[in-house]
Amino acid sequence: MPSAVVAGVTVDTRHWIGGRRVASTETFDSVSPIDGTVIARVARGGAAEAAAAVAAARAAFPAWAALSPAERGAILHRVADNVEAHIEQLAQLETADNGSLLRSHRRGVMPRVVLNLRFFADFAIEKLQHPDFETRGHVNHVSWDPAGVAVIITPWNAPLMLATWRIGPALASGDTVVAKPPEWAPLSASYFAELAHEAGLPPGVFNVVQGLGTEAGAALTANPDISRICFTGSVPTAKVIAHAAADNLIPCSFELGGKSPTVILDDADLDLAVDLAIEQYDNAGQVCLAGTRLLVQEGIAEAFASRFAERAAQIRQGDPRDEDTQIGPNIHLRHVERVEGFIERAKADGATVAYGGERNTALGPHYFKPTLIVDAPAGSEILTQEVFGPVLTMQSFATDADGLALANGTEFGLAACVVTGSRSRAKAFTKHLVAGTIWVNCFFVRDLAAPFGGSRKSGVGREGGIWSFDFYADVKNTVYAPNGWTEE
């Protein structure tokens, strides 16, 4: 403390509150999953830091809210410019911190951080409007007003991307923000605060409180001066936050876990189906949207399984900084142990490990081999609960109706991928699929204008495009009477 040099990048690991760095007496370690080394000691905030950050955000709110969308947008574009100029530093930092692939950080994730800021800044300027409409001669005028302080809590699997796709619309709405980064990957948020400050974001408009979820996170969500909570993470944590939010009646947006299906119908292009199925191992399975349940129609199940096994055997696991690595480590030893627990219980339930099922010890303790589980009994844990590691299951089904029942057969509803050669079959199948996002013959195509969120236990609410503003802003309707004017 107060700073660390990680992958050649200097990052201040204190909180960022009211436009300045604030230390805590205690710290926690940030451990790199690449090799298990401690790469930084990070300020461990609690009630005092949470209260100070909310107070700073509250104090900054009136002036930020008073700016026009264009004025706020100009500042957000300058922040985006500065992020764009530091993509390499952010990519290096995040790869060291969370072990995701350096090349995807460089080419996909960090450019998306830039887009998160630009897209919502522009949306607020150009698209945040609703046509006036008439009620018995009266005019209804809808507007989106700044709401107050948004608390944004995010997980470690894509920390800065997930944070900025909330920070973007919150700031564009005129809210001020307190972010609580994940304790297993806290560094990019600290670096981002610096970049935003350099680019001219006024003090207090954006704040970062580092710390553990049960300390800093809990203190933030219980603060009566906040106006919104956006939480991305696990279902159990969402339930705790929902209780905290209930006391102050704070609106929450919850983006939670999943157990999504990849459904392969018997008229599918097999090469495409195998490509899409292999993609579900991306980021070592630490993707909320991953279609980890491969559901394959009987007629092609055997052919698919043998081609899939061939391809899976070729997956290159290794150091996430190497250009040709396809799968890196898992985030934390505790997380690897959790994944192992799922495998052990699946075996005890009678399932078979077709391949993988153990650590890739040649690479280190954080690396878990791509795994396929077959013959799991219906309803067993491995078929119904989120593993969040490189673990897929495979099941076959007879009719489309059987496939649909399997696909919908969990308590989640985040996403689904359907592979078929028939448009009409795709339409019929997806009509009754329960999922916030469905991809047909593709995967992970994300437009920031599209609604995003989960059904059932996968979330509450939708974000993206206008849906983000409906959450972060106070939506207001003003009704103008046709008479009573004293025109000036």
Ligand code: NAD
């Ligand atoms: P988690 O719920 O353990 O933690 C997420 C965040 O919540 C962290 O920042 C943590 O510090 C904080 N937190 C923990 N306890 C808290 C409390 N009591 N009060 C306030 N904050 C608290 O989740 P995780 O293990 O970090 O992330 C993995 C989960 O996130 C998976 O379930 C995954 O599917 C989900 N996820 C969902 C999406 C989505 O968009 N739907 C995206 C990415 C990840």
